[in-house]
Amino acid sequence: MSKAIITIKKPGLATSIQDGGRYGYQRFGVVSSGAMDRYALNWANALVGNPLNAACLEICLVGPSLVFHEDVSFSICGANLSPHLNGQLLQGWRTYKAKAGEQLSFGRQVDGNYAYLAVKGGLESEVVMGSQSTYTKAELGTAITEGLTIWGNPQTLPRNRGLITEEIPKYEDHVHVHYIPGPHQSYIKEDSIQHFEEQSFLLQQGDRMGFRLKGTKPIETKNYENLSSNPIPLGGIQLPPDGNPIILLADRQTTGGYPRIGTVISTDLSKIVQLSMGKGTIGFTAIAIEEAQLLFKQKHLKMKLYTHI
Known part of the structure; x- marks a missing residue:
């Protein structure tokens, strides 16, 4: 009742x-x-x-x-x-x-x-x-x-x-997260993809819609003017014209027209959302989708065991 x-x-x-x-x-x-x-x-x-x-x-x-x-x-x-x-x-x-x-x-x-x-x-x-x-x-x-x-x-x-x-x-000032590359790598300059993984980004500002990052080297895009708006997944990493990535979060818009260099894996998003604004920094490493799925299953198996009381 x-x-x-x-x-x-x-x-x-x-x-x-x-x-x-x-x-x-x-x-x-x-x-x-x-x-x-x-x-x-x-x-x-x-x-x-x-x-x-x-x-x-x-x-x-x-x-x-x-x-x-x-x-x-x-x-x-x-x-x-x-x-x-x-x-x-x-x-x-x-x-x-x-x-x-x-x-x-x-x-x-x-x-x-x-x-x-x-x-x-x-x-x-x-x-x-x-x-x-x-x-x-x-x-x-x-x-x-x-x-x-x-x-x-x-x-x-x-x-x-x-x-x-x-x-x-443990909530720390720097986190390293994994992302699944794609789907718009062809709209990003090759050396910029390398720069994306070599540097750390400052968490500049954000809200429930997304977190805006600031890097030492902008991630440059190319020829994306004809890119149609497409669905945005949780954790999608958009690249606006200034080359500073935006990580799209819970209240993100449903579609967007900027190129996406990849998507932060779901098990690592919790590290990002707990970072301090203006202080926290983020580094990125590419991962295969199969590895991301395995990490997800491992984490959730432990949780499910607790629900059976």
């Missing part, structure tokens, strides 16, 4: 409800949205025994404050935004049990950008085209506002548990 689980007292900077994304509608111009850090979302759900892509609260930089109305187990994974339960500092990547009436709040940003709050039994919100993910520009999904009460099926775990240290990511 559905019950009121939490009420939002303060919404925070950019708190939203996100799940695995809204897929199957990009051909109609509908943005897929979904969690910025799928790795953290999946683990937050796995730890409490939810389906891996169940809806969570995505918390960006400045977190919300909320009150629990029922006893419920929850987990927080991703960025360390100093979560406190009734004033007690919590650790990330593990579960806790909240009692009815207790308050959860967030403090200073220690590392990372995005954290995910999952409650056992899941969160109920508006479902649009098969997804609970919020896309604020099109007013899709339930907006997180002061006084909003979120319902669900609150459950508790028999005991708390956490993720082993080896699986917890």
Whole structure:
């Protein structure tokens, strides 16, 4: 039976409800949205025994404050935004049990950008085209506002548990990620492809739509004026005229006309979205699609084991 689980007292900077994304509608111009850090979302759900892509609260930089109305187990994974339960500092990547009436709040940003709050039994919100993910520009999904009460099926775990240290990511100032080359290598000058992998790029600015990078050597394109607009995948690396790459993320546009040098593999995107703006740097190495698929399977196998409680 559905019950009121939490009420939002303060919404925070950019708190939203996100799940695995809204897929199957990009051909109609509908943005897929979904969690910025799928790795953290999946683990937050796995730890409490939810389906891996169940809806969570995505918390960006400045977190919300909320009150629990029922006893419920929850987990927080991703960025360390100093979560406190009734004033007690919590650790990330593990579960806790909240009692009815207790308050959860967030403090200073220690590392990372995005954290995910999952409650056992899941969160109920508006479902649009098969997804609970919020896309604020099109007013899709339930907006997180002061006084909003979120319902669900609150459950508790028999005991708390956490993720082993080896699986917890360390958010550093420099990350090296893998990308699958293509599909527009013929529109990129040959020496620029080499320059792309030889240098590190500064994360200049970004949002849920994409991250803009700045390199020491621009990646030069050629003869792409006749390139038709084409679908943009999650992690697609576009090359605008200035030669500074843009990595397209959760709220990316559905199509684009700039050449793409490749696509960041899904298992490495979480490294990028947790980088500090104006400080973090990124290096790239090409990888075969078969290797990328193997890395994906290895990571998700571990998560699925946690969901069977």
